[in-house]
Each structure stands twice: as C-alpha cells, then as structure tokens.
Amino acid sequence: MEKFKESMYKLIVETSTNLPNDVRRAILQAKQKENAGTTAALSLGTITKNISMADDKVSPICQDTGMPTFEIKVPVGANQIEMKKAIKEAIAEATKNGKLRPNSVDSLTGANSGNNLGDGTPIIHFEQWEKDEIDARLILKGGGCENKNIQYSLPMEIEGLGRAGRDLDGIRKCILHSVYQAQGQGCSAGFIGVGIGGDRISSYSLAKEQLFRSSEDVNPVEELRQLEDYVMEHANNLGIGTMGFGGEATLLGCKIGALNRLPASFFVSVAYNCWAFRRLGVVLDANTGEIREWLYKDGEEIKFTQDEVAAATEAKSTSREVVLQAPITEEQIRDLKVGDVVILNGALHTGRDAIHHHLMDHDAPIDLNGQVIYHCGPVMLKDEAGEWHVKAAGPTTSIREEPYQGDVMKKFGIRAVIGKGGMGPKTLKALQEHGGVYLNAIGGAAQYYADCIKKVEGVDLLEFGIPEAMWHLQVEGFAAIVTMDSHGNSLHADVDKSSFEKLALLAEKVF
Ligand SMILES: O=C(O)C[C@H](O)C(=O)O
Numbered sequence: 001m002e003k004f005k006e007s008m009y010k011l012i013v014e015t016s017t018n019l020p021n022d023v024r025r026a027i028l029q030a031k032q033k034e035n036a037g038t039t040a041a042l043s044l045g046t047i048t049k050n051i052s053m054a055d056d057k058v059s060p061i062c063q064d065t066g067m068p069t070f071e072i073k074v075p076v077g078a079n080q081i082e083m084k085k086a087i088k089e090a091i092a093e094a095t096k097n098g099k100l101r102p103n104s105v106d107s108l109t110g111a112n113s114g115n116n117l118g119d120g121t122p123i124i125h126f127e128q129w130e131k132d133e134i135d136a137r138l139i140l141k142g143g144g145c146e147n148k149n150i151q152y153s154l155p156m157e158i159e160g161l162g163r164a165g166r167d168l169d170g171i172r173k174c175i176l177h178s179v180y181q182a183q184g185q186g187c188s189a190g191f192i193g194v195g196i197g198g199d200r201i202s203s204y205s206l207a208k209e210q211l212f213r214s215s216e217d218v219n220p221v222e223e224l225r226q227l228e229d230y231v232m233e234h235a236n237n238l239g240i241g242t243m244g245f246g247g248e249a250t251l252l253g254c255k256i257g258a259l260n261r262l263p264a265s266f267f268v269s270v271a272y273n274c275w276a277f278r279r280l281g282v283v284l285d286a287n288t289g290e291i292r293e294w295l296y297k298d299g300e301e302i303k304f305t306q307d308e309v310a311a312a313t314e315a316k317s318t319s320r321e322v323v324l325q326a327p328i329t330e331e332q333i334r335d336l337k338v339g340d341v342v343i344l345n346g347a348l349h350t351g352r353d354a355i356h357h358h359l360m361d362h363d364a365p366i367d368l369n370g371q372v373i374y375h376c377g378p379v380m381l382k383d384e385a386g387e388w389h390v391k392a393a394g395p396t397t398s399i400r401e402e403p404y405q406g407d408v409m410k411k412f413g414i415r416a417v418i419g420k421g422g423m424g425p426k427t428l429k430a431l432q433e434h435g436g437v438y439l440n441a442i443g444g445a446a447q448y449y450a451d452c453i454k455k456v457e458g459v460d461l462l463e464f465g466i467p468e469a470m471w472h473l474q475v476e477g478f479a480a481i482v483t484m485d486s487h488g489n490s491l492h493a494d495v496d497k498s499s500f501e502k503l504a505l506l507a508e509k510v511f
C-alpha cells in the first residue's frame, strides 16, 4: 500500500479542481437552454469560464472546498487504520498546497485547525466487499449548499403545496419545496440527492449517498424513476435560475433512494449540492494502493475552452454597466438600480460571519467609510518572502449576515456589499435608509474572481482563521450585478415571490 497516500492526494486535488464529466455535460445543457444576453446566460458564461480556469491552473473550482467525505469499499482484511492515517496526511498536504481551504473549525472556540483535520473532519466511511480492489470516492460539498439541505417529516402541511401525506405524492411535494426553499443560495443551478425513509440520520445519509450516483443513470425502481423525471421537468419550471436570478435552469440533477422506515416515522431528506458538484472516485490496487481507474470520467469531457466561452459572452448583456472605485459616495449609490452591472476597481475588503459579529461591538481595523465589503472566505497562500497570494476567492452566502448587515453598514458608512444569494428585508430597509447597495457575484466562480484581485494589501483579524479574516485587496474589473438597490427593489424578493406562485400551481395530486 506504499502508493495509497499519493493516490488519495491525487484524488483530493483532482476533485477540488476538476469537475466530473457528467456534471460538465449537465452545465452545458443548462447553458444551451438560456437565451443569450440574459443575466442567467452571462452567469453561466462566468461559471464555465471558471471551470476552465480551474482546469488550467489546477486550482480550487470554488474557495469553499467543503467537508471532505470519503466513501471507501475495501477487501476483507484491508488495514483501515493505516488508510485513515494516510488520508489525513494527504488532506493536510493538499491544504498546505492551497488545493483545499482550511475548513475545520472548533465549534466552541471558533479556532480553525489550519490543516482540515479535527474532530469529525474529514469524514471517512469504510465498507467491506467481496472484490479484491479498493473503490475510493470523495465528495467536497461546500457549506452554503449544505445549509440548504432540508428534512421533512410526513404527514405535514407544506407552504404553497398544502397537505403532504405518507405516499409518493407527499414525497413529490417535499422535493419540489426543497428546490423552492433553496432559491439561489446554494449556488443554483444545483443537484439534489433525496433519501426516503430510514431514521433521521440514515435518511440524510441516504440523501448524500445519492449524490454519488452519476447524474445520467436511470433509477432501477420504476416509481422513483418516474418521480426523478417529474422533478427534473417541474423544478425547472419554477424560474429560480442560475444564482436565483431567474431563468430556465434551476435543477441539474435529481437522484432518489428509499430505505425501510419505522411505522411511526416517514422522513424525506434532501441533500442540495451546488453546480460546483465536486465528486470523483478511483479504483485502486489493494496491494500497492496505485490508481487503476478513475470514476465519473467516462463519456465526453466538455472543456469549456475560451473560444466557446467568448461566443457565449459575445451576445452582450443589455444591462447598464457602471464603473465604481471606493470611496463611493451616497449619490453614486442612489444612481444604481437592480439589473445594473457594477465593475469595481480599487479597494475591496473581505468580511464574513466572524467579522460581522465582531464589528457590532468593536471598531473596524481600518476606515470603512465609503468602502465595499466582500462576503468571501478566500483560499490564501503565503510565499517564502511572507507575501500573501489569493488562490480562490468567490462570494459566500450573504443571508447569514442578515442580523448584522444593516447596522454594520450604517455604523461604518459602508456603501456596498458583495456576496451571493441575496439578503432579506432588514438589509433592504437599511440600504434604502442609508444609501447602500447589494451586489451579487457569481457563487463558486472562485478562479474568475481571484483573477480580478491584483494585490493583497494586508490582513486584519487573522486570528479568526484564513476564511474569516479581513483581507484588504486591490481589484480590477470585478463585476457584480445589482440585485438589491437603495430604492427598495430586490430581485431576490421578486424571484422568491414568482417561484412561490409557480410552486403553488403544482399542488394538485400527480402520483
Ligand atoms: O464558505 C464559503 O466560502 C462559501 C459557502 O460555501 C457558501 O456557499 O456560502
């Protein structure tokens, strides 16, 4: 097994940087559905450009490299203790080399372990089988889409859809609702794995396991096959679209499994995965640990090369483009309207969960008057000369800052925040009162945005860990869309409302 650790390192790097072929094909199909020039088409253009940049640079597709979860099948007698040790070493090495972001945080102290190791990280499941080879699969599922997982307990009332009973039609309602409630926050268009039955835990596990099925396979259970097809067709009519901007592509894959249940329980669990659906696998020689075969790499590999991407973006957006540079005035902000594209040059400061919590009752480390805050937890590497470099830097889900955002903007005179998935009524009101704007960047496009960052000026509050620190950046040509303006308009509220109306049209019994 001398090659096992090296093989696991390769699996980790490849999973973080190179999307599987079935996922690429699903994204291409989504792109072909959107009309050129729409926000949805432009967003998908950014996504495919990002995929191709991650390929070229062998860098993380998204800055949130997720919870590493390994599913490993081993022959009887394989030494699982040694394998676990080798996997942990490979994880630490991939983190040190900027292929994974340090993502393991002590839940009580908030301390980041810095190497992706800690209680419960990584997750490794072993199972014995009769074959004499090892099958090792890895999924890197990020926190934003993980937060959109949902579990239903039937029978229940589901908003918009009414009573959901303990039958296939009740399950149908749960699944449709799960897609609606995710909106764009899990970086739609997404993939879902659904677990029916079991207990609360095994139901969720089954849902996550479904994500290991190829997006293109056919469910061998006829009722579930029909349900999968139904969900794919109807969830895509909700009009949530890429990033929740509205559009044709909302769901890229739906895989459903069932377990027996207790007479008293009936759970339906949904694991939501963003478009950056990073899961790969390898078949290994059980004696040497060497890779014999890669999984999820069959069929055509869509490369999303620059030419193809250029063609998609040539169809120019009809949106107004506004170039801004901090410090930004209230007048400039009041001029912006939902749908405008802002191109930002100059200073940008990151701030996410820990920073917002901190700023409520502390001074800011720098003058934030007229400045722009970026909800982002980047992957950073320090070189030998002690200089920091950005390895991946896409936006994080903004709604987590909803309790703080308005107050923090007013307290420090911040004029704009950039994030993804939108924010709620409290922030919208504050934007109106204070003269602020919310800009939506394309979630998961971590290479695309890293490329816009020309310099790291410095960092404050690094004690919160790399993702949570306040990084002071210089950017050039950083594009984001105004989705909440200072006049009370919110694209997110509009898409939520219209998708809810479409959801309610699906209340009638189907199965
Ligand atoms: O932690 C992050 O960087 C992002 C997260 O995956 C999210 O989607 O909000």
Ligand code: SF4
Residues within 6 Å of the ligand: 062, 063, 064, 065, 066, 141, 142, 143, 144, 145, 185, 186, 187, 274, 275, 276, 394, 395, 396, 397, 443, 444, 445
């Ligand atoms: S930022 Fe978006 S693409 Fe990245 S892990 Fe989170 S949900 Fe997925």
